[in-house]
Structure formats: structure tokens, C-alpha cells
Amino acid sequence: MSQSHFQELIQRTRAGDRVAENELLSKCRAYISLIARAQIEGWMRTKVDASDLVQQTLLEAHQGLEQFKGETEAEWLGWLRGILRHNTLDFARQYQGAAKRDVKREFSLDQNGANTGQSAAQKWELQDSMETPSRILLNREQEILMADAVSELPEDYQEVIMLRNLQRLSFKQVAERMNRSPGAVQMLWLRALNQLQERLEHR
Incomplete structure (x- = not known):
């Protein structure tokens, strides 16, 4: 829009x-x-x-x-x-009684480097630990588009993207949350990002 x-x-x-x-x-x-x-x-x-x-x-x-x-x-x-x-x-x-973590963080759904020719994995890979969550997924003009595309993915793809890219969990933590091995989670994450990129390009 x-x-x-x-x-x-x-x-x-x-x-x-x-x-x-x-x-x-x-x-x-x-x-x-x-x-x-x-x-x-x-x-x-x-x-x-x-x-x-x-x-x-x-x-x-x-x-x-x-x-x-x-x-x-x-x-x-x-x-x-x-x-x-x-x-x-x-x-x-x-x-x-109180939140166990700071839920005041803002999560941004954007596409940093969307036109740089990077692969989905490169565009979505987490940067250094100093990066704020609001910069993980990029520029605000694409937030609604990105969220719509994520919502169309299979449930396990949505889950791995949410845990890895929004909650910023390590692959080990994601694996524990999803009851999978870290290696399986990494493969699932890459497949999810590739499918997400295909949907974004189609849009």
C-alpha cells in the first residue's frame, strides 16, 4: 500500500x-x-x-x-x-507481577539491504550483538509487507523466524524451544528465509 x-x-x-x-x-x-x-x-x-x-x-x-x-x-x-x-x-x-524481560523493545519488520543482491540468509542474518532489534529486519516502509509475507508461511517457518530474528535467540535456544536439533533448526531457518524472499519478490 x-x-x-x-x-x-x-x-x-x-x-x-x-x-x-x-x-x-x-x-x-x-x-x-x-x-x-x-x-x-x-x-x-x-x-x-x-x-x-x-x-x-x-x-x-x-x-x-x-x-x-x-x-x-x-x-x-x-x-x-x-x-x-x-x-x-x-x-x-x-x-x-512483572515482566520477566523488557518487552518495551520495538521490533521492526523491514528489509535492510533489500536491493543489494544479498541472499535472504545474508539479509536476515543477525548482526553484531550491539544491533538493536528495531534494525534487524530493516526499513519501516516495508514493515506491513514483511509481516503479511511472514504470516503466509507455514507455522514452523513463522516460528523459527520469530524466535531467531525477532526474539534474537541463538540457534541452540531456538532448538530447545522447538524441540529440534540446532542443525535442523538452522536448515529450517534457511528454508524459511528463502521462501520468505520468494514471496517478497513475487509481491
């Missing part, structure tokens, strides 16, 4: 156009869902379904539209992430 169309949807939504509002929120569902899944730690997964966080976030966005003061896609997504972070912390405090 072009920036101009996105901004038009925001303007129409502000004017009370429910069709535009529904389109605006539905376009961001896969994006919010992927981030919600990444923000829920293992101990929370038995207590909280990511879909509950998504529903709550979109509901609060609908109810609090007048609080959004931005004009662009980046500002809209940042606003939604803020609502999601607040809800995730609320769920965490409800079940554990």
Missing part, C-alpha cells in the same frame, strides 16, 4: 469513515500479530494467546482514534506498537 493511500485512509478514518477504519486496522493485523507473538515469552504462552493481545490492541486503537495525532504509516505503526507494549506489560503483570 502506497504512502499516499495510507495517509488517505488515516484522513478518511479521522472523518468518521468506518470502511476506511476497517481497512486501516485490517492491513495492520498481521503486523501486530507477529510482534505480539515475539513479545510473549515462553512462560507467558501458557497464559496468554497472542490473538488476545492483537484483539485488545486493535479494539483500543478503534476506541482511542482521537488520541492518534500522526499522519504517516510510520507514525500509525508506532502508535499501535505503543498500545501493544502497554497491553503486553499488563498481561505480564497480571500473571507474574
